[in-house]
Structure formats: structure tokens, C-alpha cells
């Protein structure tokens with residue numbers, strides 16, 4: 001018991017300003033750890049704080065100087081955000097007053113929290129799994145309601161639950177396959193009895209659906225890069241301005257107007273899309289323009305989609321054909337411009353500054369090509385998750401392939417074990433200090 005008490009006290013009591021820097025109506029200092037109540041009582045000058053009640057208090061420093069008036073709340077562990085004793089001081093939201101409140105708390109023995117340390121503790125105290133802890137950060141980072149909704153699905157545990165369900169099914173399969181290894185003579189029977197093949201098929205399907213929903217969630221945060229490319233004067237800058245809804249780029253009748261890359265972010269079906277206007281593609285002696293063309297060609301390589309604009313009046317030239325051939329074949333789209341001056345080929349994507357055809361059809365085409373329709377069931381996720389899901393997917397495919405091939409239980413078992421371990425890294429069932437360090441380092445202090 002003495003050991004327990006010592007363990008408990010060796011845990012640092014942490015504190016930080018939980019509200020963003022700057023001025024606001026209210027600002028919050030949060031304290032968590034074994035000494036939270038003692039620290040809170042001292043700063044609030046009260047001998048008691050009733051659990052989960054709001055108290056109106058004058059906060060004071062060690063010399064009894066009044067710092068602020070506010071509300072204090074005590075959440076006894078484990079029924080708190082971190083699972084530890086938590087005290088919150090809700091003061092006024094000014095930088096100096098909050099800093100003085102935090103200083104008083106630190107003087108009473110609390111220590112400054114590191115980035116994400118509150119949420120890290122919530123995870124380590126089993127208040128949430130790793131997908132939920134990461135969803136807290138995603139929810140805070142979300143810039144669109146669609147992204148926030150996806151983060152909320154993960155915060156409520158949907159992502160973690162789906163991963164756990166798949167992991168459970170993997171356990172069941174592993175029991176059958178590894179069981180078959182102990183009885184090599186009955187190899188085939190064991191595998192037959194467990195209907196391993198159908199179940200693995202089902203697992204691969206469910207897994208692919210989860211992968212798609214997580215990828216959609218990552219996209220909601222990271223967005224798409226759409227590059228407007230084409231010959232000089234094709235109308236790239238004009239299109240950028242129309243899609244952005246403002247006169248962002250210089251438009252003139254002179255070919256070679258744009259040299260720098262110009263970026264505007266728009267929202268398509270809830271996804272952030274970065275549009276990049278680029279220098280018209282051509283060989284040129286002009287030093288500045290040549291650098292612009294080089295940058296345009298570089299950016300095209302990183303685009304999720306290249307919209308290749310062709311001047312309908314000038315028609316499809318040999319130069320257009322040559323430039324089109326240089327674009328990545330699976331990520332390019334032709335759009336005819338200046339449809340008010342000449343008729344583009346039938347059923348081609350066409351736009352015109354005159355408004356007929358308008359930009360609505362092009363936006364629909366972009367939606368389709370970027371495949372954003374599936375955003376409605378997105379799960380808040382990060383690149384880290386996709387990397388793991390890709391690895392696990394490859395393991396499952398390998399297991400299936402082996403089973404199809406010659407049914408060696410040994411290799412199948414190995415692949416399934418690897419897949420199972422991968423899923424553990426998502427929820428944090430398997431975690432290292434190093435992994436947690438990398439994840440929580442990206443959080444803000446006070447979270």
C-alpha cells in the first residue's frame with residue numbers, strides 16, 4: 001500500500017493554459033495529477049472544492065494578492081478527462097491575467113505540461129484509445145464542419161471499434177490457422193472446417209471499406225492539389241479567379257503573363273482544394289518565364305489532378321498535344337476555354353468567361369474526378385493510420401494469396417500475425433514510448 005501511495009505521488013502534477021493565446025471572454029487553466037486538489041485549494045483560498053461543482057472564487061497568489069475572479073471546478077479521478085484528479089480555473093481571457101494564474105499554480109508545486117500531455121494521460125489511464133486521443137487533436141485542427149464531423153466519429157470511438165472488430169476476427173482466424181499447424185497431418189481439414197478462405201475474403205472486404213473511410217478522413221484534412229496548366233493565354237488565371245471568387249491573379253491578353261505559382265484554396269464537397277495557377281507551358285528564351293515554366297512542370301508532378309486548359313479559338317495545336325503527353329496519364333483532364341469565341345468539340349468539358357457554359361459543370365466534373373462523394377462517412381484519421389492500414393492490407397492479401405496457392409498454414413499464420421500486430425498499433429494496444437512521443441509532440445500545450 002505504501003508502494004501504491006509512492007507511485008501515485010511520483011506522478012507529476014501538470015498545469016497549462018487550456019485556452020488559445022490571445023484575448024477572449026474566458027480563459028482556462030487546467031491542473032491534473034495527484035496534487036491538483038491541493039494546488040486548486042491553495043489558489044482558490046478554499047478549504048474544500050465540492051466535486052464537479054462550480055465555485056465562484058477570487059484566485060490569489062502565495063502572497064495573498066488577488067489575481068482574478070472566476071470559477072473553479074474539481075473533477076476527482078478517475079471520473080475526469082485525464083482519469084486523474086483535475087482542477088480547472090476559469091478566469092478572464094487575457095494573456096497577462098492567465099499567465100499570472102498559471103504562475104501561482106506552478107508556485108504551488110504543479111509543473112508545466114508538455115504538448116498533448118493531458119490527452120496522453122487520458123490514453124495511458126485508459127480513458128480512451130489512441131484513435132480517440134488523436135481524434136481530439138483532429139477535432140481541434142479541423143477547418144471545415146465536414147472534417148470536424150469525421151473527427152467526432154473517431155472521438156466517439158467508431159474508428160477504434162471497427163479496428164477492434166477486425167482484430168477480433170483476425171484472432172479467430174489465427175486460432176484456426178495456428179491450430180492447424182499443431183496437427184500438420186490434418187492441415188487441410190482444419191482450414192476447411194474454419195472456412196478460412198471465405199472468412200478471409202470477408203475480412204479483406206471490410207478492411208477495404210475501413211481503409212476508404214480513413215483515407216477520406218485524411219483527405220478532409222490534407223485536401224487536394226489541383227494544378228491549372230496549359231499553353232500561354234489559355235485562360236488559366238481567369239479560371240483561377242472564377243473558382244476562387246476573387247481577382248487573385250493578373251489576367252492580360254499578353255501570352256506569358258503568369259510566372260510565379262499562385263495558390264487559392266476553395267472547398268469542394270467539404271474538402272479543401274488548393275488550386276494552383278501556373279506559367280503557360282512553352283519553350284522560351286525569357287529567363288524569368290523559363291523559371292516559371294520549370295516550376296509549373298515540377299508542380300504538375302505533385303498534383304492530384306492537372307486541369308489542362310485549351311483555348312477553343314486557337315484549337316488543339318501540336319504544342320498542346322506535346323504538353324498533354326507530358327502530363328501524368330491518370331491525373332489529367334482537358335477543359336476547353338473561351339467557348340464564347342469558338343465551339344469546342346462536342347461533349348468536351350468547356351467553360352467561358354461569358355458564363356455560358358458556366359462553371360457548375362466543371363465543378364461537378366472535379367467532384368467526380370477527385371472522388372469526393374464518399375466524404376459523408378469519413379473517419380478522422382491520419383497518415384500514420386493509412387500507412388499501417390496499407391501494411392495490414394498487404395498482409396491480408398498475402399495470406400489470401402498463399403491460401404489460394406497451396407494453403408501452407410505456416411505462411412498464412414505468419415501473415416495473419418503481422419496483420420493483427422499492425423491493427424494493434426492503430427488503437428494503441430501495442431505502443432512504444434517512441435510512438436506516443438511522436439504522436440503527442442504534434443499536440444498543442446494544454447491539450
Ligand SMILES: Nc1nc2c(c(=O)[nH]1)N(C=O)[C@@H](CNc1ccc(C(=O)N[C@@H](CCC(=O)O)C(=O)O)cc1)CN2
Pocket residue numbers: 075078079080081088
Ligand atoms: N471545461 C472543460 N471543457 C471541455 C474539456 C475540459 O477538459 N474542460 N474537454 C477536454 O478535452 C472536452 C470535454 N471532455 C471531457 C471528457 C470527460 C470528462 C469527464 O469528466 N468525464 C468523467 C465523467 C463523465 C460523466 O459525468 O458522465 C468520466 O468519463 O468518468 C470531462 C471533459 C471539451 N470541453
Ligand SMILES: Nc1nc2c(ncn2[C@@H]2O[C@H](COP(=O)(O)OP(=O)(O)OP(=O)(O)O)[C@@H](O)[C@H]2O)c(=O)[nH]1
Pocket residue numbers: 230231232233234235236237238239250251252253254255256257258259278279280281337338339340341351352353354
Ligand atoms: N472571350 C474570352 N476571353 C477569355 C476567356 N478566358 C480568358 N480570356 C482572355 O484570354 C486572355 C488570357 O487569359 P489568362 O487567364 O491571363 O490566360 P493564362 O492562361 O493565365 O495566360 P498566361 O498566364 O500568359 O499563361 C485574357 O485576355 C482573358 O481575358 C473566355 O472564356 N472568353
Ligand SMILES: [Mg+2]
Pocket residue numbers: 236237238249250251257258277278280
Ligand atoms: Mg496566367
